[in-house]
Amino acid sequence: MANVRVLSSYTVDDSHDTLVNKSEENDFEKKGTSDPVVYQLVRVEGDGTLVPATEDDVLKFEHFLHNEKDDLPPIEDVGHVEEFFNNDCMLLKKPDLEDGSSKLETVEVHTQKLGTDLEENRLQSLDDSLSPPSECRVIHSQHSDKLLPEQGDNVTRQDNASTETTKSTVLNDSCGAEKDKADACSRPVCDTSTDPSVSGVNSSMPDFSILRGEVCLDDLTIRELQEAFIATFGRQTTVKDKIWLKRRITMGLTNSYDVPSSGCVVKDYKIVGRDTKKDISDMDERAKTGLRATSLVIYPGNEGDSPSSSYYQSEDQQDSSKRVKRVQIHNDEPQGNLLGEQCTNKRTRKPTKRYIEELSDIETHDSTVKISSPAKRPAHDEVLMKLRVTPFNEADSLGTIYPTRKDTLGGFSVHVPYVSRMRRGRPRKDFISFADKEPSVEPKGIQTAVEMILAKDGDKGNHLWKAPEVPLKVSSEKGHIEAVDSKGVRNLQAKVYSAVAKPKIKRGLTRKHHRAWTLCEVVKLVDGVARFGAGKWSEIRKLSFASYSYRTSVDLKDKWRNLIRATKTQLPAQKDGACPRKINPCIIPIPPSILLRVKELNELQLQGGGFTAPVKFSGQDSKVLQGKGSGFL
DNA sequence: TTTAGGG
DNA sequence: CCCTAAA
Incomplete structure (x- = not known):
């Protein structure tokens, strides 16, 4: 499933006057053929509002988005960045800071969920380097209303211009990473790869496998961390700061800005060993503040x-x-x-x-x-x-x-x-x-x-x-x-x-969306048949499928019928020694144990219905036979 | 409305 | 899953 993330982070140096904004574009493509996360380039106007970037903008800053050779910027670049900002009137100047220190302060418009430790840590590293302070305003792209053509920014990109003020607005939440579990293998790691305008920068395939399973970043060497970084962000980095790499990778993997500097164990794109409930609480907060509008969990x-x-x-x-x-x-x-x-x-x-x-x-x-x-x-x-x-x-x-x-x-x-x-x-x-x-x-x-x-x-x-x-x-x-x-x-x-003159017509135009029966449902169905008997579909549905409102009694009946058929095909096939996986390697077969149970239930109830009507077998729950009371299934 | 069965 | 007859 597509991971829907919203503006998880941007880096000032990466985008200079444009902020890389991960839009909340929903991607419902089931296969991770494309990255669901879309970066959107936006410009910051003088009044702090954002406007979508033009194609020219995108092309212009393409390399900023991908090249992160400049992860840890030399101080001298900071001024350059700022200059760039000033030239384009992208940022509001914030001349005075209480403490007198120079900070590149990021201000979140949408959420109070800012100023996280991560950001602060990053900012602190800039304390001595940034001056005067600037105010970055990051808002969701959908709040921008017009497109301003980019003009004459001959910004010479500095190789190390990265005062990375990493910030996560986390309009989404780390739960988004949960979704990735579903299709971890297809999870697109190159977050920018899908945007056609900025794709194609990364030619080498990162080793995504490094991110699979449980990743304890602490155990990795710097080189491994760099590889993980590549796999995570789809771009290289020359940063050798282990802590920074770990945090960055963890942040990327978990889509969470709240990442400890050490001790992170990322498992299935989720931080393990930390207070994961914070995710929920964060989400709750956002819910209260109406921020969920852009999250999909x-x-x-x-x-x-x-x-x-x-x-x-x-x-x-x-x-x-x-x-x-x-x-x-x-x-x-x-x-x-x-x-x-x-x-x-x-x-x-x-x-x-x-x-x-x-x-x-x-x-x-x-x-x-x-x-x-x-x-x-x-x-x-x-x-x-x-x-x-x-x-x-x-x-x-x-x-x-x-x-x-x-x-x-x-x-x-x-x-x-x-x-x-x-x-x-x-x-x-x-x-x-x-x-x-x-x-x-x-x-x-x-x-x-x-x-x-x-x-x-x-x-x-x-x-x-x-x-x-x-x-x-x-x-x-x-x-x-x-x-x-x-x-x-x-x-x-x-x-x-x-x-249409026909008054009595049923059904609508739509066809019920196909839902594959899961093992859980099958088990419930089998249990229901065992309890109430085949044919009591309505009861089974009410009592056993209360949680599955989309399963109608007819569905249960059909499924049971298919199960019966399955017992007559799959079971013998398995006994023949023929590899059952050969039949359909892509579909997980119903466990033989369940099929056997289905078969037993079916036979039992067939007997019950075939012979003298109400035959009760010893040791059998009488209810089992109720379904077969008069007819037969 | 539910069930059974064919499609 | 859909459709329909039958109960």
Whole structure:
């Protein structure tokens, strides 16, 4: 799963007048073919606001972003950096410091979570070197509204110009590193590699393996640390400061700014042996301060149904869904003016195929607005939220009609164009199911966003879905939109309904997103069958799959049927001595023990149903046979 | 509404 | 997973 990190750090020397900003771009590509972290170059205006960098800017500072030969800068470079800043009016001067020392002070606009030890430590190293102090202002890129062309900065880059004022705004959290566990092997380590404008600098492949598993940086030599640095950041460093390297690497691995100078053991991109709960508390703080807006947190490692762990996930899913829809699909025209000052010319990533597919589940076809009707779902899922998006046609300056949907972005109402997609699978005969249903629409947007996130992890995120008791909050800014939504939906429903004369049609346009059954679910299913009997799918679902709201009784039935089939195929195959892995090396087979149990249960219940109806076997729970009471499975 | 079974 | 008949 893509790691979504936001502005974890920047280095002043790296960017000079531009700050390297890791945008919160969500990358839902399941395979780490590209780095989810996108650096965005921004310019700092005189008033401290940020504006997205132009292409020229990017090209201009490309080498700054990648070359870190200048990790530990000589003092003389500091002045140069500052001069550069001054020339471009990028920073506000802060002439007086209380202590009279010169510090390059970084000021976080968005969060109070600044001034960490890391930053301070780094800054302290600059105390004697920086003068006069400057104020760096770092804000999230989406708050910049306009693009200023870079002008005439003939900044000669100093080889050692790195007074690295490393700072982490950590709009995201170190939990982002958790996600990396899911696909550690695919985790892109070259954070800048994906941005097409700044990629291609690193030609040699770093040894990523050094970062796998448990990494005790203390045990590494300087050279190894440098290699780890390369693997982490995708660039070389000549720094021989062990402590600095360790901290830097740990920070990069864990995406956390809060890194001890020593004693760090990084395991699976997470600091081990430290108070990891701080992550949670940090997140909580950000939640209180509304900072979560840019964070996306997933705990792929949480197999269980820990409600405590699902809390944040659920919360962040909501945010993630918002952010997902923030992505521009194509055609900047319709929303360019609507984005307002805060969100803007931010370079957008092409939506992934998955995203397009999911998004188009609520799309229009041929200007005929179809609203996906929620598939049959447990009732508690339907109370979540109304659809945040409203089909909406908007014309650009050329008069072209773009099907768009209304969305909120950073509190602003925007129209996001739909993306067409042919329905996968067999075509649906009819799509009107809401005709006789409530006008309320399921929060498909959120669902799809979450699904995109979770799809990769299988059931590792299942517990996210459970938690229907966590109401998906409808942000206050949605008020006006909601009104439009309900009305528009109603009208559209009426139109479509009248257009198609068939009154009684079921199902919607959408197909339920495929969720691979996990071992955990299979076990639950088997247990449920053992307890209630095959056929009592409804009961099994209610009692054993309360946490898996997306599994319907029909799903259970289908899965059980498939399990039965599996017992007739996989089990004998294994006994034949044929390597079962050959059958499908990519898919983890269901453990034979479970299959055997399925087989036993099936046979048992077949007997129970085949013979005299209510046969109770000794030692067997009577409930086991209830399912077979009259019929047979 | 649930279950069973075909697709 | 979808769809539908039947209960």
